[in-house]
Amino acid sequence: MKFSTLIFCCLLVWLTDAHAQHNDSAVILTPKQGPAPKINGPKVFGVRPLHPILFTIPASGExxxxxxxxxxxxGVKLDAATGRISGAVAKAGTYVIKLTAKNKAGENKRDLKLVVGEEIALTPPMGWNHYNIYGTRITQEQVSAQAKAMASSGLINYGWSYLNIDDGWQGVRGGEFHAILPDTARFHNMQALCDEVHALGLKIGTYSTPWVESYGHRTGGSAxxxxxxxxRTKENIARNKKLLPYAIGTYSFLEGDIKQFAQWGFDYLKYDWNPIEMPETKAMYDGLRQSGRDVVLSLSNSTPFATIGDLSTVSNAWRTGGDIKDNWKSLKSRIFTQDKWAPYARPGHWNDPDMMIVGVVGWNAPEKWPSKLTPDEQYTHMTAxxxxxxxxxLGCDMTRLDDxxxxxxxxxxxLAVNQDPLGKQAVIVSRQGEDIGVMAKDMEDGSKAAGLFNLADGGARQVTLKWSDLGVSGKYxxxxxxRQTDLGTFDNEFSASVNQHGVVMIGIRKAK
Known part of the structure; x- marks a missing residue:
């Protein structure tokens, strides 16, 4: 055999093998949505008394x-054409609103529980953050384009709602509140951007730090x-390159910054420093509570586990580790490692293993790329x-979403498993090898949701869920x-072949 022929045959074998590994897993499993209305998203929504409500009914269909x-x-009204609920409620309590969505193909009804009280973010926030696509190089035009894409792509119809600006927007201090103002080379009118996002029926978030200087070398919340x-001094630059802890300044400008955030109309704040400690967290939480708006407070990054019991009472979400990357090693490290955090997750307060790494990403790189995760790994990511x-x-470019x-x-x-009102975090109920096992959780309706995971190398593996691992018995x-299809009735266990780095995600309900 000629050397060139040998090379060709080897290449053909490699391509055939690569295609075999990815072909089946690249299949789109989600059934296509029909024309009839379907109300999606959270079944419960929290708001504080007299604070403005911004809720767009997520409904798919023509x-x-x-x-x-x-x-x-x-005090609450509905825009019948857009499905946007607005207004404010003075009296604390739980209000069951009966929603209906109707088009020429039919109608769909569902209850929405509006809980007026101290807790917000009663289900995990769903949205977008710019960092995994733009890094610290973010502009107003880019955020605007992503907001429009979230609406036009139909993501808004499934509960995706937050457009969060990360590090890189900050300029100098000034204005009415002597607060951080945007870098005018990147954001020419922050108020107009917030108004634009809200007009789409979406929400908008921002970023800050109690440090003098942010990770992206921008103005912080103290000086x-x-x-x-x-x-920026030579001393600061040298210290930053060594990745030593940045300093919290002698003078805090938290009060003015919060007033400015509220005036612009922000709905979410990523608060970023290390080590994350109680005094700064509580000061920001209390300040946001008195701002007149419901602002989700998300702590980033590497929240210390030793103090999470206290920190979780004054924050809505907290990062359980460092920054994620779009590779299997980074994703895998966050899947069978979160159980110790589970006792602290509850409605209004959520563990956060970091952003999504599906779609087109790129951080600070000028040329962006599709996620390096295989399709199976992306199913595993979303399922977990x-x-x-x-x-x-999301950390992707929503203007470039493929099918x-x-x-x-x-x-x-x-998505309903994520948004379940019970707010339970799934934990490992069975290990069938170091990288093979089952995670499961209780659902509000009495059913269970589970994932049969094969995180191992070496091809497909058989994974089994025994009812005894769930504390139940009989036929389910x-x-x-x-695939949104029933697989049948099973007695005492269910077993499936799971692709390498893949998952089979199931719901389990009692047979009548």
Whole structure:
């Protein structure tokens, strides 16, 4: 055989093998949505007394669509054309609103429980954060384009709602509140951007730190001088390159910053420093509580586990580790390692293993790329995040969503596991090898949701879920949640072949 022929044959074998590994796993499992309306997203929504409500009913199906809402509390109204609920409620309590979505193909009804009290973020936030696509190089035009894409792609119809600006927006201090103002080279009108996002029926978030200087070398929430000016010195630059702890300044400007955030209309704050400690967390939490707006407070990064019991009482979400990357090693390290955090997860307070790494990503690189995760690994990623009831924050370019990525993000039965009102985090109920096992959780309706995971190398493996691992017995109906189809009735256990680095996600309900 000639050498060139040998090389060709080897290449053909390699390509055939690569295709075999990815062909089946690249299949879109999520069934296509029909034309009839389907109300998706959270079944419960928290708001504080007299704070403005911004809730867009997530409903898939053909437009135009008309919405109605019975039992709206005093002070609340519905836009029948857009499905946006707004207003404010003075009296604390729980209000069950009966929603209807109707179009020419039919109608769908569902209850929404509006809980007026101290807790917000009663289900994990779903949205987008710019960092995994733009790094610290973010502009107003880019955020605007992503907001429009979240709406036009239909993600908004499945509960995706937050557009969060990360590090890189900050300029100098000034204005009415002597607060951090945007870098005008990147953001020419922050108020207009917030208004634009809200007009789409979406919410918007921002970023800050109690340090003098952010990780992205921007103005922080404190300073070493009473004027609050931030000047990068050679000493600061050298320290930053060594990745030593940044300093919290002598003078804090938290009060003015919060007033400015509230005036702009932000709905989410990523608060970033290390080590994360109680005094700074509580000061920000209390300040946001008194701002007149409901602002989700998310702590980043590497929240110390030793103090999470206290920190979880004054934050809505907290990172359980460092920054994620779009590779299997980074993803795998976050899947069978989160159980110790589970006791602290509850409605309004969520563990956060970091953002999503599906779709087109790129951080600070000028040329972006599709996630390096295989399709199976992306199913594993989405399944694990939904089972663990953690925030779903996309880190991709939503203007470049392909059909496969969109199918990952619009499976209403999979997303319902994440948004379940019970707010339970799935834990490992069975290990069948170091990298093979089952995670499961209780659902509000009495059913169970589970993932049969094969995180190992070496091809497909058989994974078994025994009912005894769930504390139940008898006959149960097993449903494939990705394919949205019942697999049959099983007695005492269910077993499936699971692809390498893949998962089979199921729902389990008692047979009648």
């Amino acid at each position: 437009r135009p669509m008309r919405f109605t809402a019975a039992n709206l509390p005093k 070493m001088n009473k004027e609050g000016t931030f000047v 995040w939904c089972l663990m009831a953690v925030p779903l924050l 496969f990525t969109l199918s990952l993000l619009t499976n209403d039965e999979v 109906i097993v449903r494939d949640l990705w």
